[in-house]
Amino acid sequence: MQLFYNPSLDNSAKQFVFPPDESKHIARVLRKSEGDIVHITNGKGYLFEAEILEPDQKRCKAHIISQSKSIPRRYKLRMVVAPTKMNDRYEWFLEKATEIGVDEITPIICDHSERKTIKLERMERVLQSAMKQSLQTFLPRINPPISGQEFLESDNSVGLKFIAHCQKGEKMELKRKVIADNDVTILIGPEGDFSKKEIDMAKEKGYIPVSLGRNRLRTETAAIVACTTVAIINN
Structure with a gap:
């Protein structure tokens, strides 16, 4: 199944016109014809089945023939992850986290962060691409970058809250602390790890220090291990 994405679709839609880039893809690459069926999601849980009326390369028109609403997960996973030094590593994390299952991502700029800026649109x-590729109907939310201190000062997340760091101290394995059907927020630091000040502040805000295993992990690997752990506990 080929899945398209358009956030403007709602459950009252009867017809839909694809934007030029997707119209060209449908007509020239997929070679769809009048009467063929395509699927669209609005990223809010709805899946629309549509019949192509006019397979025009610039303005492909389709008629919505059915719709369904996906059941959301019983828990919310919020990942708060420092940008990696190399952009492609962070993008890899975003892609795989979406495939595994994540609801919200917040890039945090930490005391030891080497990268201070990110391209939010990219x-x-x-x-969006990962959502479509994995045939999901809920698009994860990505927030604008924020400093670690600002995030913690304004944090009002509920549920289980964890911080994964490399410094010595009492820590339990994440898989032994996650409880099924509970919302989870996990903090993952940069390549240079969180500073002691950031760790202490997180603990004051109710974040529990956890371990992701015996090996020292890259930021993006740690984030994926965390996502996978939560997904496994909830499956």
């Missing part, structure tokens, strides 16, 4: 496109 990351949005990565999330």
Whole structure:
């Protein structure tokens, strides 16, 4: 199944006109004809089945013939992850986290972060592509970057809250602390790890230090291990 994405679709839609880039893809690459069926999601849980009326390369028109609403997960996973030094590694994390299952991502700029800026629009496109590729109907939300201190000061997340760091101290394995059907927020630091000040502040805000295993992991690997752990506990 080929899945398309358009956030403007709602459950009252009867017809839909694809934008020029997708119209060209449908007509020239997929070679769809009048009467063929395509599927569209609005990223909010709805899946629309549409019949092509006019397979025009610039303005492909389709008629919505059915719709269904996906059941959301019983829990919310919020990943708060520092940008990696190399952009492609963070994009890899976004792609795989979307495939595994994540609801919200917040890039945090930490005391030891080497990268201070990110291209939010590009990351949005990565999330959209991963959602479509994995045939999901809920698009993860990515927030604008924020400093670690600002995030913690304004944090009002509920549910289980964890911080994964490399410094010595009492830590339990994440897989032993996650409880099924509970919302989870996980903090993952940069290549240079969180500073002691950031760790102490997170603990004051109720974040529990956890371990992701015996090996030292890259930021993006740690984030994927965390996502996978939560997904396994909830399956």
